[in-house]
Amino acid sequence: MSGIYSQMLQSKLFTKTKKEGPKDEVSKNAILLIRAGFIHKEMAGVYSFLPLGLKVLRRIEEVIRAEMDKLGSEVLLPALSSPEPWKQTGRLETVDVLMKTIGANDLSLQKSDASYILNSTHEEIITPIAKESNSSYKDLPVAYYQIQTKFRNEARAKSGLLRGREFRMKDLYSFHKDEVDLKEYYDKVKESYFTIFKKLGLGDDTFITLASGGDFTPDFSHEFQTLCESGEDLIYLDRANKIAYNKEVVTPEMSKKLGVDFEKLEQVKACEVGNIFPLNTKFSKAFNYNYTDEKGEEQLVYMGSYGIGPSRLMGVIVEKFADDMGLVWPHQVSPFDVHLVVLGEKGSPAFKAAEDVYQKLTERGIEVLLDDRNLRAGEKFAEADLIGIPLRAVISEKTLLLKKVEIKARGEKEARLVTSVELFSYLDAHKKQT
Amino acid sequence: MSGIYSQMLQSKLFTKTKKEGPKDEVSKNAILLIRAGFIHKEMAGVYSFLPLGLKVLRRIEEVIRAEMDKLGSEVLLPALSSPEPWKQTGRLETVDVLMKTIGANDLSLQKSDASYILNSTHEEIITPIAKESNSSYKDLPVAYYQIQTKFRNEARAKSGLLRGREFRMKDLYSFHKDEVDLKEYYDKVKESYFTIFKKLGLGDDTFITLASGGDFTPDFSHEFQTLCESGEDLIYLDRANKIAYNKEVVTPEMSKKLGVDFEKLEQVKACEVGNIFPLNTKFSKAFNYNYTDEKGEEQLVYMGSYGIGPSRLMGVIVEKFADDMGLVWPHQVSPFDVHLVVLGEKGSPAFKAAEDVYQKLTERGIEVLLDDRNLRAGEKFAEADLIGIPLRAVISEKTLLLKKVEIKARGEKEARLVTSVELFSYLDAHKKQT
Numbered sequence: 001m002s003g004i005y006s007q008m009l010q011s012k013l014f015t016k017t018k019k020e021g022p023k024d025e026v027s028k029n030a031i032l033l034i035r036a037g038f039i040h041k042e043m044a045g046v047y048s049f050l051p052l053g054l055k056v057l058r059r060i061e062e063v064i065r066a067e068m069d070k071l072g073s074e075v076l077l078p079a080l081s082s083p084e085p086w087k088q089t090g091r092l093e094t095v096d097v098l099m100k101t102i103g104a105n106d107l108s109l110q111k112s113d114a115s116y117i118l119n120s121t122h123e124e125i126i127t128p129i130a131k132e133s134n135s136s137y138k139d140l141p142v143a144y145y146q147i148q149t150k151f152r153n154e155a156r157a158k159s160g161l162l163r164g165r166e167f168r169m170k171d172l173y174s175f176h177k178d179e180v181d182l183k184e185y186y187d188k189v190k191e192s193y194f195t196i197f198k199k200l201g202l203g204d205d206t207f208i209t210l211a212s213g214g215d216f217t218p219d220f221s222h223e224f225q226t227l228c229e230s231g232e233d234l235i236y237l238d239r240a241n242k243i244a245y246n247k248e249v250v251t252p253e254m255s256k257k258l259g260v261d262f263e264k265l266e267q268v269k270a271c272e273v274g275n276i277f278p279l280n281t282k283f284s285k286a287f288n289y290n291y292t293d294e295k296g297e298e299q300l301v302y303m304g305s306y307g308i309g310p311s312r313l314m315g316v317i318v319e320k321f322a323d324d325m326g327l328v329w330p331h332q333v334s335p336f337d338v339h340l341v342v343l344g345e346k347g348s349p350a351f352k353a354a355e356d357v358y359q360k361l362t363e364r365g366i367e368v369l370l371d372d373r374n375l376r377a378g379e380k381f382a383e384a385d386l387i388g389i390p391l392r393a394v395i396s397e398k399t400l401l402l403k404k405v406e407i408k409a410r411g412e413k414e415a416r417l418v419t420s421v422e423l424f425s426y427l428d429a430h431k432k433q434t
Numbered sequence: 435m436s437g438i439y440s441q442m443l444q445s446k447l448f449t450k451t452k453k454e455g456p457k458d459e460v461s462k463n464a465i466l467l468i469r470a471g472f473i474h475k476e477m478a479g480v481y482s483f484l485p486l487g488l489k490v491l492r493r494i495e496e497v498i499r500a501e502m503d504k505l506g507s508e509v510l511l512p513a514l515s516s517p518e519p520w521k522q523t524g525r526l527e528t529v530d531v532l533m534k535t536i537g538a539n540d541l542s543l544q545k546s547d548a549s550y551i552l553n554s555t556h557e558e559i560i561t562p563i564a565k566e567s568n569s570s571y572k573d574l575p576v577a578y579y580q581i582q583t584k585f586r587n588e589a590r591a592k593s594g595l596l597r598g599r600e601f602r603m604k605d606l607y608s609f610h611k612d613e614v615d616l617k618e619y620y621d622k623v624k625e626s627y628f629t630i631f632k633k634l635g636l637g638d639d640t641f642i643t644l645a646s647g648g649d650f651t652p653d654f655s656h657e658f659q660t661l662c663e664s665g666e667d668l669i670y671l672d673r674a675n676k677i678a679y680n681k682e683v684v685t686p687e688m689s690k691k692l693g694v695d696f697e698k699l700e701q702v703k704a705c706e707v708g709n710i711f712p713l714n715t716k717f718s719k720a721f722n723y724n725y726t727d728e729k730g731e732e733q734l735v736y737m738g739s740y741g742i743g744p745s746r747l748m749g750v751i752v753e754k755f756a757d758d759m760g761l762v763w764p765h766q767v768s769p770f771d772v773h774l775v776v777l778g779e780k781g782s783p784a785f786k787a788a789e790d791v792y793q794k795l796t797e798r799g800i801e802v803l804l805d806d807r808n809l810r811a812g813e814k815f816a817e818a819d820l821i822g823i824p825l826r827a828v829i830s831e832k833t834l835l836l837k838k839v840e841i842k843a844r845g846e847k848e849a850r851l852v853t854s855v856e857l858f859s860y861l862d863a864h865k866k867q868t
Binding site for chain 2: 012013014015016037040042043046047048049050051054057073074075076077078079080081082083086092093094095096097098099100101102103104105106107108109110112115116117118125129130132133134139142143144149151153155165166
């Protein structure tokens with residue numbers, strides 16, 4: 001069986017599932033992801049992504065990247081920066097989750113008075129870059145995005161991947177001639193976000209949510225909130241109109257302004273999976289970012305910023321779909337398309353048949369995790385349920401005699417026997433949905 | 435011309451080339467990469483990767499990843515960690531480039547006595563992970579790698595991408611039953627590294643270089659050094675035997691031990707592009723990482739670590755190949771396969787012809803940067819040379835009349851006229867080399 005990446009053999013996964021959950025975790029997503037060998041806890045709010053976990057994270061990021069490529073150019077901004085741009089916007093003193101670096105020991109050349117900022121967001125970094133290359137009305141609008149690791153010193157970091165001190169973030173920044181152009185682009189991003197959440201299987205339970213625009217704008221900013229029992233946010237949901245309001249806007253004043261009776265709305269727990277901000281001219285003012293308009297006059301640039309957290313989304317997907325047996329991955333983000341379980345030792349007829357099916361599946365572009373280990377059926381099935389790949393396919397002496405493969409979708413209770421041709425078309429069909 | 439990603443149109447690159455180099459840079463790679471709009475300087479040793487630069491970085495990382503997938507499982511380890519594992523190995527006090535984080539302002543909850551380490555390398559992180567899942571001889575050997583952003587507080591950060599305070603790193607860690615197995619794997623990695631440097635166009639000028647094993651081993655560790663005028667290292671090169679020695683091993687004692695007369699060797703400047711360390715039992719001892727052998731006895735695990743810096747490699751490639759006119763990218767890592775320059779306004783016959791060629795090239799899987807801007811020919815050509823894509827193809831009214839395309843390889847002086855079919859086969863041929 002040459003040409004198989006070792007990553008596809010369960011005996012070579014190099015991470016093991018655990019029967020017991022970790023004692024220092026309280027969140028469902030962290031407990032299950034650690035038990036199933038997807039992540040490893042380094043400290044509160046900081047996790048390593050192990051091979052299975054990294055595959056899921058990558059798939060989520062690819063869904064996001066495909067949409068973002070339609071909206072802007074990908075860049076990679078640094079985690080470190082000088083404190084200067086943060087001083088310029090005044091946020092060095094106001095962002096409480098912001099960290100800076102100093103030398104870790106006496107040998108270090110970096111004293112505490114020569115600190116670098118560990119960026120928790122990148123408005124301070126991207127605005128000077130955009131300014132340098134886009135100073136004419138002809139250059140606008142322009143948008144940059146990145147998918148990168150960010151850092152926040154979170155007070156509470158007990159929710160696994162839902163609230164990390166270190167986490168993956170997609171951030172998009174757009175620059176415009178005026179408010180009208182910003183608004184038009186902003187609405188396009190909104191649509192794009194809905195597409196992403198739909199692809200990730202969260203579409204039906206994710207609602208756009210009005211939030212305060214903060215000090216950026218007299219308008220609202222918008223959050224995308226996914227209904228979730230373990231969510232940290234309480235939102236006021238108008239299900240019929242597919243819109244929600246976050247706690248901070250639920251005031252008598254806003255009720256009047258919006259003509260909404262908040263008391264009639266559902267109060268539900270939710271997890272914020274994205275947010276979009278019309279920043280308007282806050283950052284262009286701070287960095288003196290003007291462009292020359294059609295008449296040769298200087299005008300302030302309008303700006304928006306748009307975030308989605310891929311690692312948090314991974315946590316939300318676990319919280320939403322996992323059941324008593326373990327993880328349940330939607331097809332789109334599952335680490336593999338099918339979990340092929342052999343019952344039989346290496347070299348046995350069942351094993352050889354499984355190798356054959358494996359080969360045929362990979363040739364069709366199906367990603368297979370092959371459980372080639374010599375363990376009891378019950379143990380293998382329990383682990384397959386814990387890992388949560390959408391389809392389990394079993395090949396044993398028994399199925400061989402019947403010239404069938406036994407399949408079971410992760411959500412189903414009963415397995416059924418199909419021919420290998422039926423298996424292929426089942427997988428092709430589900431592949432196409434993605 | 436629908437379906438074109440905006441990233442492929444030069445008018446939509448959203449970064450601009452500069453006629454003048456930056457005043458605060460002295461290194462060739464930083465000056466050219468900034469002038470050509472590939473990177474943006476955030477502070478000494480810290481750069482943003484702009485769209486063109488990110489494409490090059492990605493291509494380098496893909497070359498490395500393809501080889502690493504044959505050697506181990508990909509993971510993503512965190513940048514932050516608790517100080518505990520660093521205390522356990524004693525390196526918290528000895529690694530002078532190590533940084534820790536504290537709150538950036540008075541609002542922060544993170545006081546200086548609650549610091550997180552910003553990892554400069556990951557032996558302290560991966561060893562406990564490997565230990566958790568691989569405790570039997572049946573589980574070994576096992577290897578994990580990652581491609582990730584790392585942090586070092588470098589004293590001198592004046593060499594652009596050659597020495598960063600924040601930089602991209604591929605690090606691979608392997609765990610073995612004994613020294614023999616480690617050695618065997620170590621040699622495989624050596625071969626793999628040579629394959630990578632060859633693919634990146636650095637094969638002929640990259641030499642394996644004996645270095646001191648440090649406190650890890652009585653053996654040598656190995657560096658991969660690429661000959662380079664601007665390199666920070668001085669090595670003693672035995673060109674005939676394709677081996678070199680770094681400064682630290684050039685001692686009378688070693689001369690005797692190795693039977694090498696260092697005085698007869700070439701002294702050349704070089705840049706370290708990779709390193710491999712037989713760590714032996716240093717880290718398994720620190721973390722008490724034993725495995726159970728065939729007889730049921732506890733044995734210390736042997737370990738190796740292996741690094742390659744993708745962002746540094748990008749700098750080295752610039753230093754090696756760039757000329758007076760600008761950057762020169764090898765096919766394998768170029769941001770695009772061909773730079774298609776139109777001379778003619780939007781809607782003109784030349785522009786339409788270029789759109790047609792563009793479409794045909796992209797259908798063939800060729801990545802094209804289309805210079806669709808309305809600028810003088812001289813200006814466009816100078817910029818094409820600065821950006822350094824391996825082939826420039828020009829379509830103008832003149833070439834249209836002749837039913838030809840004018841092509842010029844980046845290294846060549848003279849352009850020549852070819853049919854579009856000849857252009858396709860030239861690009862197919864060069865595509866295949868990669």
